[in-house]
Amino acid sequence: MATVIIPTPLRKFTNNTARLEVKGDTIEQTVNELTVNFPDLKKHLLDEKGEIRSFVNIFVGDEDIRDLQQGKTPIKENTVISIVPAIAGGTSDVTFSKEELARYNRHIIIPEFGIEAQKKLKAAKVLVVGSGGLGSPVLLYLAAAGVGNIGIIDFDVVDDSNLQRQVLFGIDEIGKPKVEAAKRRLEALNPHINITLYNTQLTSANALDIIKQYDVVADGTDNFPTRYLVNDASVLAGKPNVYASIFQFEGQVSVFNYTNKDGELGPNYRDLYPTPPPPGLVPSCAEGGVLGVLPGIIGSLQALEVIKVVTGIGDVLSGRFFIFDALTFETRTFKIASRKDSAPITQLIDYEQFCGMKAVEKPIKEITPRELYDWQVQGEKFQLIDVREPHEYDIVNIGAELIPLATVSANVDKIDVDKKVVVHCKMGGRSAKAIRELEEKFGLKNLYNLKGGILGYIDEVQPELTKY
């Protein structure tokens, strides 16, 4: 027989009695006896399995039974047993302001989605690798959907030739870092989310440190070295990798390294392609081109899979590989499985060496229109070459020697080797290509790209000339 002290909140179930004499040799027996005498107490003391609820503490004298023998703790005559409710709580991890609830209303009213899925989106941390053709729709839709924490990694700057497909950017952002332009655009779209920027290249040195801070990775890279790096780092960090890629008229989507509800781990990119294709076999978008709307379609599917991975809604595209052919409008979904023979990924390697190609083209020397003007005024010795087409040269030129891009290698003997050479085109893209070609083939080191091309020169130096 022991004395049980009932806490205030439970006394309404014991006829307002604070102290009860209860029989029993152990705590279990005493609690059972108590719930037999006062059945309404049961659901407040015991869980569905009949065990003492985690929010109920039981003390024998001054000691918690968790430090004694739990339910088996013996009870002596005249022992004082105190039932002590755990008093705890706190702020909800995820709450929504009135503005957010209004913003996400069309999600919340979907019965299968609701506020719980929206909370998961807000709590989620998603890293988007690359903010180009695929990254643009992925970032726009994830930000719009209310993914609470988005990381963006990209080292590139916005180029006019990007705007044909990279709908995150406009002409005012040309020449600016993509991550910064992306942040401004996304914050204007959704002020309720956090955006973290990495204005750098993802490398074997930084990949794990960055990826481990996120729940999901969305790979929108345009080259094999970075694709293998993202894959291997995601596997090592244990994060799902929502993959997409595009080339000319074809797009691909899959979800790699995804652990399903039964705890089964799905395949990763190396289960599909253990080794990269030979260098040069598969050109990049910059070399092979891409239909501008294709990354819009495929990146939207990628954003969809990110949202499904985060919220746990629907069947995630894990163990399956989706292909879309824009020309025939045919889609195919293949089953893919983990390879039993593949070597486990244990560390990050040199992926440029592994793939036999550079992840990033190396930077070239540049000169601004203002600096070029200074050279002209100061009588600096240099050669000026225009790599545009003859009909463009006829519209407007600044006295350069015309060698169209397609003919630069054939005309290398016309290019000075003993003084500086400034190369220009209309806006700077073709002249950069010409410089890379000449540097790689002939080892020239005296080439400078005119930033912004002839249009930049007209704007800054000779506004009276004709623009086209």
Add this chain to the structure above:
Amino acid sequence: MISISEEAEQIMNEDAISSFPNECCGFFYGTEDEQGHRQVTKVLVVNNSKEGDQRKRFEISPKDYLNAERYADELELQLLGVYHSHPNHPAIPSEHDRVAAQPYFSYIIISVNESEVQDLRSWRLNEEFKFNEEQIKHKLLNQ
């Protein structure tokens, strides 16, 4: 219906502001009449014993709870409930509050920012283990 004396409310509000950005917590005492109308007249400030991030969580140690029950006997008042603050969050119970909530107790939640109390609301657990809001009759005169 619950009434809170000016003095009791002031003590809870001051605790919420001085604990910011952490959550504060404590007990309150008073009487309950036959219609179930509660009058809060006394407050006991208690340490937040949560290990870890106290900006989002609070916990009261079993020892402090037992003392709080004894204090009710000394005062000859009823232990009516628990108060805690939600720094930079609305005075609405979270899931964390609900799972640990006890029947009978009033749960006063104070929404607070770095300089002032934004809102103070009271909640009671119902039979389905869900919270119902309890109407507050403010500014009871000091007795």
